[in-house]
Amino acid sequence: MKSQSLLASLFLLLPTITACTPSIPTSPPTLPNPHSDDTIPLSTREYWIHQANTLALSHPCPFAAFGTVIVNHTSANPQGTLICTGSNGNSRIGNPTLHGEIAAINNCSSLFVSSAYNMTSAESLAAFKDLTLYTNAESCPMCAAALRWAGFREYVYGVPIKELIELGWGQLDIGSEEVIGSGVGMRDKDPEVVLGGVGREQSKVLFGWQFVRGECPRGCERGRVEDRCLPGE
Numbered sequence: 406m407k408s409q410s411l412l413a414s415l416f417l418l419l420p421t422i423t424a425c426t427p428s429i430p431t432s433p434p435t436l437p438n439p440h441s442d443d444t445i446p447l448s449t450r451e452y453w454i455h456q457a458n459t460l461a462l463s464h465p466c467p468f469a470a471f472g473t474v475i476v477n478h479t480s481a482n483p484q485g486t487l488i489c490t491g492s493n494g495n496s497r498i499g500n501p502t503l504h505g506e507i508a509a510i511n512n513c514s515s516l517f518v519s520s521a522y523n524m525t526s527a528e529s530l531a532a533f534k535d536l537t538l539y540t541n542a543e544s545c546p547m548c549a550a551a552l553r554w555a556g557f558r559e560y561v562y563g564v565p566i567k568e569l570i571e572l573g574w575g576q577l578d579i580g581s582e583e584v585i586g587s588g589v590g591m592r593d594k595d596p597e598v599v600l601g602g603v604g605r606e607q608s609k610v611l612f613g614w615q616f617v618r619g620e621c622p623r624g625c626e627r628g629r630v631e632d633r634c635l636p637g638e
Contacts, residue, residue: 443598453539454563454604461490466625466634469493470611473505473540475513489513506540506548510555533557534593541608549581556593561600563608573616
């Protein structure tokens with residue numbers, strides 16, 4: 406915990422904005438992290454990607470199953486503290502820019518300046534530097550730019566853009582790390598940790614049925630009328 410950070414200590418009391426409200430499973434066992442010298446165990450990273458796949462989504466098989474959770478790893482909780490979630494709302498809201506990452510950032514921003522938390526706009530902007538963004542698929546260039554402008558401390562993603570393209574998803578074929586690293590004269594530094602492919606296999610199931618007719622995610626089945634995966638009864 407950053408003892409000198411007022412924002413880090415205040416996050417201990419921060420309520421959570423989520424897309425839905427099931428309880429979070431108990432913490433998984435910790436394992437060594439082979440990705441880098443990152444001090445957070447890989448099992449913890451995978452746990453939060455799992456939350457992006459489940460807690461952030463309204464049901465197991467939305468068509469655009471892009472989910473994001475934003476977590477505070479500077480609190481006293483070794484597992485990290487969930488701050489807010491977001492999911493792709495393009496078709497639901499009619500906003501073409503409302504990808505999961507954008508929705509989560511918007512939710513956090515609303516929470517920070519709400520009467521319940523009462524941050525100033527300046528404090529809200531500064532708060533992101535202590536937070537980690539987890540998303541179940543690599544951020545598109547728009548979202549990668551947004552998380553870079555937000556100044557997140559860490560960025561962790563699941564399925565790479567290249568694999569989404571192979572599965573038939575339309576994408577701008579520019580890697581998120583290239584976008585994040587292209588900043589010049591930015592107020593905040595680049596994320597301290599960038600990890601890709603975390604929880605990739607469990608996340609990939611969510612994106613494999615829409616265009617290449619892969620198996621439906623667990624809890625879903627193909628509709629008899631609609632040729633798409635639907636939540637089971």
